Amino acid sequence: MATNQKISNGFQVNRSLLVGGVALTGIGSVLGAAGAALVCAALFNAGRSWVRSLETPPSALAQRALHEARVASTAGWEAWRAEHGSPN
Numbered sequence: 910m911a912t913n914q915k916i917s918n919g920f921q922v923n924r925s926l927l928v929g930g931v932a933l934t935g936i937g938s939v940l941g942a943a944g945a946a947l948v949c950a951a952l953f954n955a956g957r958s959w960v961r962s963l964e965t966p967p968s969a970l971a972q973r974a975l976h977e978a979r980v981a982s983t984a985g986w987e988a989w990r991a992e993h994g995s996p997n
Contacts, residue, residue, distance in 0.1 A: 960967060
């Protein structure tokens with residue numbers, strides 16, 4: 910058989926099957942990557958349209974949460990200082 914190549918101790922590999930398997934695996938990988946890219950694009954577009962439909966933009970929500978955190982931190986610090994009488 911000309912398509913078989915003998916590799917040590919009688920182990921024979923059918924090259925045509927090997928090449929076919931490699932080719933199908935490569936094609937499958939390319940199709941899988943294309944499918945993953947399409948899924949990511951669809952999710953990205955859905956997320957963008959969802960953010961646009963919000964009444965308050967996420968940046969304003971983040972600024973409000975940061976302001977509230979700073980106010981709470983300052984209030985906690987002032988309460989601690991009042992309790993312990995620290996001049997710092």
